[in-house]
Amino acid sequence: MASPIVPSTGLGSGLDIGSIVTALVNADKSAKQTQINSQTTLATSKISGVGSLKSALTAYQTALTNLGSATNPAFSGFAATSSTPATLGATSDNTAVNGSYNIVVQNLATSSKVATASFSGGATSAIPSGNLTITQNTTATSFTIPANSTLQSVRDLVNTQTATSGVSANIVTDSTGASRLVFGSTTTGAGSDITTTSSVAGLVIPANTALNSATPGSAGYIGSQALDANLTIDGLAVKSSSNTVSKAISGLSMTLVAAGSSTVTVATNTDGLKTSLQTFVDAYNTVVKTITSLTKATADSKGNLTVAAAMTGDSLPRTLLASLRDQLVTPGPGSQLSVLSQLGIQTDQKAGTLTFDSTKFTTAMTSKSLGGQVQQLFSGTTSTNGLLARMGAVLTPYTQTGGILDTRSSSLTTQKNALTTQQAALDLRVTNMTAALTAKYNAMDLLVGQMKATSTSITSYFTSLSASKTG
Known part of the structure; x- marks a missing residue:
């Protein structure tokens, strides 16, 4: 904080009071201000570093999830x-x-679609209270139709159970304004035809009966039965x-x-496997490079590695990276293929990144016929023993909400807020000290001025007295 003193020269003393006060105040606050500045810079840098690390780990987790997709297997042999x-x-x-x-x-293969008899009143046709049972593949779902129901409310009643019955209902209205309740299903195959029984005659759909749309009282399957x-x-x-x-x-x-x-x-699937393996290697290397950039000190103007990065000396990223590397060398569940090196994937001992030898990979696919084992190495024989799952288990404690990185970020934010409070207190101290010193030096200047005036007066008196005696 800059001193509020405006440099001025004392009228009585001739001293530069503003400069003197500023120098005294700066000398008093210098050590604390330097501490606050350095700690604030460090906390800000660490918060940014934790954010960068979490982003990199989250991206890596996404890559692992995509590679482990059950619907689109990435490592199919x-x-x-x-x-x-x-x-x-x-x-x-x-x-x-x-x-x-x-x-x-x-x-x-086709699914069943059937229709009831037609109701001349359309969707708002009155339906008397009663019961309705819908049967498909020997599975029956029963409904109780309440009083004052309509064709539309019966449709809605059926659809409340679609998730369990597998049957949905809708209303189709023909050109005469008459409506039929139509039942359909996503279940396909012969024998999956829908039938209904009901105390309401118009809602009964018999088995093995084709609908005659020209006959209002006809009910049955539409077009053809399920095949x-x-x-x-x-x-x-x-x-x-x-x-x-x-x-x-x-x-x-x-x-x-x-x-x-x-x-x-x-x-x-040689080309597909090569692409997936390269994707895994690239995703892992991105994490390693991010950790390296956050922890490795850089050289100063003299070439000495003294410029610290955001997380230089922090054990957290080192522990994380060591855990990830452990998973790379842990044997998988396969007997023929159990480690990445068999596929041409090695660790660069200097950089810590992975390298992918496509020639060695091709040999593993052709002469050793390991293509069918790759999926097992990465996805495992259980939900936990594959490389992807083990890597994910290492990452989760760090990236999950409220996890290690969130806790670290929260702690650093608290430290930064405390430094802001310290800065405010220091600024107040500077203001008060400046005001107090200014008042003291101004009082001194006034006193010096008064003393100079008195001295001048006395000197003048004795000068005039001496002159009168000699005259």
């Missing part, structure tokens, strides 16, 4: 491709084998109640899209 994606899509897991398959989709998917694999007939066929070919799952033919090819 095999890749399946369909020659006609508009007919079917294909994915493979690590139990697949290289091969090619000719697939002909004759028809897709299984029919396809051939290399000429062998296959049925499936679902449009996802996952058990027909070992290690291969097919999603049927439309009728037609396609060739599915399964091959070693």
